[in-house]
Amino acid sequence: MSTSTRPELGRAADGISSPSTAQRGLEVQRAPNTSQGLLDPPDEAVQTISQVAVSQLEQNDIAHDLELDLPIRRLPVELLIAIFTDAIVTSDFFGLIRRAGRPFAIACTCRQWRDIVLHKPDLWSMIDYEIKELSTLEDEERVSRSLRLHIERSSRLPLDVCIDLRSKPSSLNGQFWSTLSTLFRRARVFQFTTTVNVHSTLTSQVLSQHAPYLSRLAFSEGDYRFAGKQVLELSLDAPCLRPIECEGAPVQLFSGPYPSVRSARLHSDLLPSIFFNLFKWLPNLVDLDIYWYDGPTRSHATLELEYLETLIIGGRNSFFYLDLARLFSFPSLHKASIKFGFDNQPNTIDPRAVTAFIRSALHTVRSLELDLDAGPYCDVSSADVSSAIVDGLKSCTHLEHLTLHVYAGDAAFAALSTPHADGAWLCPRLRSVSAYIGRSTLDSDIFIKETVSLAAARRATGLTKMEIILKEYSANYGRLLRWQDRLNGILLSPEL
Incomplete structure (x- = not known):
């Protein structure tokens, strides 16, 4: 890269290794006067001005000498590189969030550090920018120039890119989009967050490019509950992609399947036919985390993910219809x-549908959390939902760790503490139980007795831990502590 393309960094430090500025001042002071008779100032004034100049130059040299004598200046280059890398890379967000502008800031410090940074491509391969203004062509040129410096100085290393776009670019075919497209083609990680509607341009000019190194893709447009229904239509060419994450915009996948993808996190306000595309285009998922708002769907085909091991599903105002709840198949979950x-x-x-979903999708699980709150406006009661959960748990013969969010009329704890007529237990391998409760449940003697009965009955079958967690503030917190102590005492006491 030519010197002319480099930003003006570290100018103040360029004179550190130059000849003594104090010596140059003395030379000026002693230089013969070649302009006799041409408005010569008085000798006293010349002497005073020279002394002030020399004094200032000497102070600058002393400051430079002290700066060079700092302990950090004596560190070997290898250790400085490790320090600089740690300063740029943070541990947040799986270690992929970077500190914007850090290579520039380090290079501005002194010539030594500038040389190190300019010859260390790794430091330029980490790109994290919050872009607040792109309303003019000048803004686009300024931002694009900065991004291109990362492209040039990172050599041919794969890039970790994090862009937070707060302003819509002034042009649909300008420098910003072409530069972003280059970043995407070089990216190992590409995380894009925006508060403006650029979905169409982003997908057509950037995300559709061939990305041979891309292993992680993340898109976010803020709170999915208040986002619009602008669909992010993805047609990816990324053979190494592993996780894909999207929050806000519904994701419609095309040109699949994508066999390399192992993890998907999709939090959206809409998942109709898009929901079924997950099973079609991402057949090798191991981890799936989805959330939708008001998105019921119907299907007549089995929805199978053969290798799925971890499943997180959340939603508001809509559970699966009965015909859909019966069709899930996750044999490795x-x-x-x-x-x-x-x-x-x-x-x-x-x-x-609750019972059918547990039987079809969850019968192989070893760890399960259920939070199904019917609410006061639902046409069925929480007791009905709880009974449906119990019927579903009859199929969960491998379950070891159960977490329940308890509402009025809960039937699960009584069922877990009572053996069947043949002596078999519900969830026979159960090792731990956690209950999230509200204030009303804390004040219920009935539920306390049910948990105590469960601890006493299942201790002999392998139950070793019960935990009661209060989901909201209560002035009666001492009751919770005494309750938990009682359960611990039962489970930890030696068997008779």
């Missing part, structure tokens, strides 16, 4: 968290 809630409006949840 080990861990699941299912949470559905309902706003203060008329709604419905079919208890039969």
